[in-house]
Amino acid sequence: MDAPETDSAERGVTADEVERLRRALDEAQGRHLRLRADFDNLRRRLASEQEAARQEARRVALGPLLDVLDALERALKAGSTDRDFYEGVAATHRLFINALREAGAEPMETVGRPFDPNVHEAVTTQPAGSPEQDHKVGQVLQAGYRLGETLLRPARVIVLTWQGV
Amino acid sequence: MDAPETDSAERGVTADEVERLRRALDEAQGRHLRLRADFDNLRRRLASEQEAARQEARRVALGPLLDVLDALERALKAGSTDRDFYEGVAATHRLFINALREAGAEPMETVGRPFDPNVHEAVTTQPAGSPEQDHKVGQVLQAGYRLGETLLRPARVIVLTWQGV
Numbered sequence: 261m262d263a264p265e266t267d268s269a270e271r272g273v274t275a276d277e278v279e280r281l282r283r284a285l286d287e288a289q290g291r292h293l294r295l296r297a298d299f300d301n302l303r304r305r306l307a308s309e310q311e312a313a314r315q316e317a318r319r320v321a322l323g324p325l326l327d328v329l330d331a332l333e334r335a336l337k338a339g340s341t342d343r344d345f346y347e348g349v350a351a352t353h354r355l356f357i358n359a360l361r362e363a364g365a366e367p368m369e370t371v372g373r374p375f376d377p378n379v380h381e382a383v384t385t386q387p388a389g390s391p392e393q394d395h396k397v398g399q400v401l402q403a404g405y406r407l408g409e410t411l412l413r414p415a416r417v418i419v420l421t422w423q424g425v
Numbered sequence: 426m427d428a429p430e431t432d433s434a435e436r437g438v439t440a441d442e443v444e445r446l447r448r449a450l451d452e453a454q455g456r457h458l459r460l461r462a463d464f465d466n467l468r469r470r471l472a473s474e475q476e477a478a479r480q481e482a483r484r485v486a487l488g489p490l491l492d493v494l495d496a497l498e499r500a501l502k503a504g505s506t507d508r509d510f511y512e513g514v515a516a517t518h519r520l521f522i523n524a525l526r527e528a529g530a531e532p533m534e535t536v537g538r539p540f541d542p543n544v545h546e547a548v549t550t551q552p553a554g555s556p557e558q559d560h561k562v563g564q565v566l567q568a569g570y571r572l573g574e575t576l577l578r579p580a581r582v583i584v585l586t587w588q589g590v
Contacts, residue, residue: 277443278442278443278446281443281446281447281450282446284450285446285449285450285453288450288453288454288457289453291457292453292456292457292460295457295460295461295464296460298464299460299463299464299467302464302467302468302471303467305471306467306470306471306474309471309475310474310475310478313475313478313479313482314478314479314481314482315482316479317478317479317480317482317483317486318482318483318485318486320483320528321482321483321486321487321528321529322486322528324523324524324527324528325490325521325524325525325528327520327524328517328520328521328524331513331516331517331520332514332517334513335510335513335514335516335517338509338510338513339510340505340507340510341506341507341510342505342506342507342510342511344503345500345503345504345505345506345507345510345511345514346507346510348496348499348500348503349497349500349510349514351496351500352493352496352497352500355492355493355496356490356493358489359489359490359492359493360490362489363485363486363487363489363490364486
């Protein structure tokens with residue numbers, strides 16, 4: 261490409277040649293501006309996608325551990341005749357809750373709240389004792405957890421329904 | 426900038442003007458190539474930094490849960506007079522190990538391995554029974570864990586040292 265241009269310069273420049281170069285320069289500058297914009301977008305995405313990757317990794321790591329916590333809570337609920345051993349396990353349970361909190365996972369307040377299908381999974385319903393309790397959470401069968409602002413696991417609940425007196 | 430160029434085109438083009446345009450075009454193309462290279466580098470970084478962010482998030486989430494596992498293991502080691510309750514807790518412990526494995530965290534094989542300061546923390550030493558055992562791990566006081574290829578927690582160990590007979 262260089263050789264013919266040098267030739268034409270030697271033959272004497274034409275207005276066409278200048279026009280061609282100007283157009284090429286305009287195009288090159290336009291292309292550069294578009295790439296610059298893509299570059300800035302990519303850099304912005306870098307930050308937000310990293311946060312999403314972090315959140316997802318936490319979610320995947322902590323999800324199965326909630327089942328372990330459930331199992332520990334079921335064992336504790338059954339009670340024991342061995343007080344010392346029971347106390348040791350109960351202390352472990354408190355450590356567990358704290359470790360989850362440290363990792364960003366927190367149990368959700370649920371009982372008495374209005375039923376919300378975004379964070380509650382209705383297992384069954386029970387008659388409400390008053391109209392005010394209608395569509396509120398009566399009992400939690402499995403605790404729900406959130407991870408920062410997002411849902412880690414919905415709470416499995418019994419929903420109250422008011423059917424009049 | 427456009428106005429003077431139009432003027433000079435109307436005045437008739439010069440070899441200088443063509444030279445100027447060619448240099449500008451060369452520069453624009455060079456600038457574009459450099460930005461293109463930066464763009465590709467950034468895109469590659471995106472992938473590797475996301476993986477690093479994921480790994481770090483897992484590490485931060487799972488670290489405190491290893492202490493919970495230790496507490497559960499200490500409780501189990503003490504034993505219990507309540508066989509049913511003990512069995513329930515032992516089952517929870519197995520679930521715990523599996524959940525950690527699912528999250529990518531695995532206990533390291535340690536006993537009998539040559540002492541390696543990268544993954545072992547020597548708490549104390551004990552006399553080795555034979556020269557072959559010199560500088561090998563004799564006992565694990567706290568299990569070490571790895572997360573994929575990286576260290577999640579070093580094993581706290583007792584190192585054997587051979588002092589001759």
